[in-house]
Amino acid sequence: MKVGGREMRAVEWSEDGIRHIDQRALPERVAIATARSVEDAARAIETMAVRGAPLIGVFAAYALALAAKRGEPLDAAAERLLRTRPTAVNLARGLDAVRGAADAASALAAARAYDDAGVAAAAAIGRHGLALFRHGTRVLTHCNAGWLAVQDWGTALAPVYLAAREGLAPFVIVGETRPRLQGARLTTWELREEGIAHALIADGAAAHLIQRGAVDLVLTGADRIAANGDAANKIGTYGRALAARAHAIPFYVAAPLTTIDRACATGDAIPIEERDAEEVLTAEGADAGGVVTRVRLAPEGTRALNPAFDVTPAHLIAGIVTEVGIVPATVAGIAEAFRRTKD
Numbered sequence: 001m002k003v004g005g006r007e008m009r010a011v012e013w014s015e016d017g018i019r020h021i022d023q024r025a026l027p028e029r030v031a032i033a034t035a036r037s038v039e040d041a042a043r044a045i046e047t048m049a050v051r052g053a054p055l056i057g058v059f060a061a062y063a064l065a066l067a068a069k070r071g072e073p074l075d076a077a078a079e080r081l082l083r084t085r086p087t088a089v090n091l092a093r094g095l096d097a098v099r100g101a102a103d104a105a106s107a108l109a110a111a112r113a114y115d116d117a118g119v120a121a122a123a124a125i126g127r128h129g130l131a132l133f134r135h136g137t138r139v140l141t142h143c144n145a146g147w148l149a150v151q152d153w154g155t156a157l158a159p160v161y162l163a164a165r166e167g168l169a170p171f172v173i174v175g176e177t178r179p180r181l182q183g184a185r186l187t188t189w190e191l192r193e194e195g196i197a198h199a200l201i202a203d204g205a206a207a208h209l210i211q212r213g214a215v216d217l218v219l220t221g222a223d224r225i226a227a228n229g230d231a232a233n234k235i236g237t238y239g240r241a242l243a244a245r246a247h248a249i250p251f252y253v254a255a256p257l258t259t260i261d262r263a264c265a266t267g268d269a270i271p272i273e274e275r276d277a278e279e280v281l282t283a284e285g286a287d288a289g290g291v292v293t294r295v296r297l298a299p300e301g302t303r304a305l306n307p308a309f310d311v312t313p314a315h316l317i318a319g320i321v322t323e324v325g326i327v328p329a330t331v332a333g334i335a336e337a338f339r340r341t342k343d
Contacts, residue, residue, distance in 0.1 A: 001146070001147040001152065001153075001161070001190065001193065001194065002193050002194060003030060003193055004030075004193070008021070008030075009151065009152060010050075010052075010055055010147060010148050010149075010151055010152075011050065011055060011058055011059050011062065011115075011151060013062050013065070013108065013111070013112070014034065016034050016036065017034040017035050017036035017037075017040070017066060018034065018035040018041060018059065018062045018063060018066060019032055019033070019034050020032070020033055020034075020035065020044065020049070020050050020059065021033075021148065022044075022049045023048065023049060023050065023051055023148055023186060024047065024048065024049050026148075026185055026186055026189050027185050027186070027188070027189040028286050028290065028292060033049060035059075035063065035066070036066075037066070037070070038063050038064075038066065038067050038072065038077045038080055038081065039080070041059060041060070041062075041063035041066070041081065042063075042080050042081055042083075042084050044059070045059065045060070045081070045084040045085060045091075046084045046085070048180065051144075051148075051149065051182075052144065052145070052148060052149020052150055052221075053087075053088035053089070053090045053091075053149070053150075053221070053222070053223040053224070053255075053259055054090045054118055054122070054149065054150040054151065054155070054256060054258065054259065055148070055149050055150055055151055056084075056085065056088055056090060056091045056094070057088075057090030057091055057092075057093050057094030057095075057114070057118070057258065058094055058111075058114065058115045058118055058151050059094070060081045060091050060094040060095050061094035061095065061097050061098045061110070061111040061114045061115065062111045062115070063077065063081055064077055064078060064081070064094075064095060064098040064099060064101075064107060064111065065098060065101075065104070065107040065108040065110070065111040067107075068098075068101060068103065068104040068107035068108070069104045069107075069108070071104075074098070074099045074101070074107070075099065078095045078099045081095060082095060085273060086271040086273050087223045087224055087232055087270065087271055087272060087273045087308065087309050088223040088224060088259075089223070089224040089258070089259060089260075089261045089264075090223075090256075090258050090259055093114075093258045094111075094114055097110050097111070097113070097114040098110045098111050098114070115151060118150070118151050118256065118258070119151050119152045119153065120323070121256040121257070121258070121322075121323035122150045122151065122152060122153035122154060122155060122158050122256065122323075123152075123153050123158065124322075124323035124324070125153070125155055125158050125159070125254050125255075125256065125321050125322065125323055126153055126154075126158030126159050126161060126162045127162065128159075128321055128322070128323070128324075128325050128326055129158060129159030129162075129219070129252075129254055129321040129326070130159050130162050130163055130166070131326070132159060132217055132219070132250070132252060132321075132326075133159060133160075133163040133168050133170060133217075134168065134216075135167075135168050135169060136168070136169050136170070136171065137163070137168065137170050137171070137216050137217055138170075138171045138173060138214060138215055138216045138217070139160060139170055139171070139172055139173065139215075139216065139217045139218070139219050140172075140173040140175070140206060140209070140210070140215045140217070140218045140219075140240065141156050141157070141160075141172060141173070141174060141175065141183070141187065141218075141219055141220055142175045142177060142183065142206075142220045142233070142234060142236055142237050142240055143175070143177045143182045143183060143187075143220070143221065143233065143234035143236075143237075144177070144182040144183060144186040144187045144190070145157055145187075145220060145221030145254065146158075146161075146186070146187060146190040146191075147190065148186050148190060149186075149221065150221070150256075154190075154221075155221040155222075155254040155255055155256070155321075156219045156220050156221045156254045157172075157187070157190065157191075158254065159219070159254070159321070160172060160191075160196065160219075161194060161196070164194065164195075164196045169197070170196065170197070171197045171198065171199075172187075172191055172196060172197070172198040172199075173198070173199055173201055173206075173209060173214070173215060174187045174188055174191070174198055174199065174200045174201065175201060175203050175206055175236065175240070176200060176201065176202055176203055177203065177234055177236065178203055178236075178280075179279040179280045179283075179306065180279060181283075182234070183200070184200055188200055203236055206239070206240050206243060207239065207240075207243035210240075210243045210244055210246075210247050210249055211243070211246075211247055213247075215244075215249055216249070217249070217250055217252070218240055218241070218244045218249060218250070218251040218252070219251075219252050219253075219254060219321075220233050220234075220237050220240070220251075220252075220253055220254070221233060221253070221254055221255060222253050222254075222255040222259050223259070223309060224259060224261050224264065224270050225253070225255055225259055225260045225261065225320065225329075225334075226260075226261060226264045226265060226266050226267050226269065226270060226314075227260070227261070227262045227263075227264060227265055227266075227331060227334060228265065228266050228267075228314055228330065228331050228334075229314030229317060229320065229328070229329030229330050229331070229333065229334060230266050230267025230268075230270070230311050230312065230313055230314050230329075231253045231255070231267070231311065231312050231314070231317060231320075231329070232267060232270045232272070232309045232310070232311045232312075233253070233309060233310070233312065234308070234309060234310075235307055235308055235309055235310050236310070237310055237312055238310040238311065238312045238316075241312045241313075241316040241317070242316065244316070245316050250318040251312075251316060251317060251318055252317065252318050252319050252320070252321055252326070253312070253317055253319075253320050253321070253329070254320075254321040254322075255320060255321070255322065256322060256323055257322055257323065257324070257337060257338065257341065260320075260334055260337075260338075262334070262338075267311035267312075267313065267314075268311075270309075270311055272307050272308070272309050272310070272311075273307070273308040273309060274305075274306060274307055274308070275306045275307075275308045276306065277303070277304035277305070277306050278304075279306055280297075280298075280304035280305070280306045281296060281297060281298050281302060281304050282294050282295060282296050282297060283295055283297055314329040314330060315329075317329035319333075320333070320334070320337070322337050324337050324340040324341060325337070325340065
């Protein structure tokens, strides 16, 4: 995707280590960081310098290749990376793609192949998701499911990018996504760079806009999808699905097959990450002079709960947009999606 008119990737291998956009610095500036060790990579994931379920998988794959290059045990490196974030299943997928490598060269080749496969899947999600758009479609999204989260294309934003390039003039309604504001900070930045019309809303405004007929489609990503179609995504997604169902607005989830965990029977079994309470109690932003600062929102001593994800039940999901097509959010639909990969 484009930054300042030129192509840029969220994560890429270099001889010095794994170069990546430090997403914590956006939108004020584009900062490029380099993870030179497995611990650097693990900390980048934990602090959300690198985030987005599929991108974490790619980053972790390259981190294992880095461990192999440094002559470190891959199993120990994989265990450290696996502890960083529990909800996104793509992390384990990326590690599995590399951890059996015989040497550094094969580890890097496996990581690059996993990266390439993820890019191809995201592009295919865009093509299949394009069927959901008409000219001027007003799509509500949540969190960031663009190329900062899914290498080169995104999931929920991939069809938006293609719709814009096809001249369909989509309009994106971006939920701010408290408490880390991935929608406000990241999705709006991506859309601005691509020249796509959009508007930012407070999270609490989504149901109102759906009720008033200002939304044609709700489209989000996912961090893990259970075998029955239940989908975990950024906290607040479930509420959008409920509002969409109440007002007969289609709610779709866009995700590659690597996000589907067939060993997880239902959403009840998906682990939900609980993050630091300070993310809820404080907020970060740039002041009038462009200096980034953090301010307190609640009185000292206030307790906060900070679940990072929620689970949308399958019956609220109109379909899952995958690289093999749009499939029902059901056991049979998911099984069909995997069957298509073998055809």
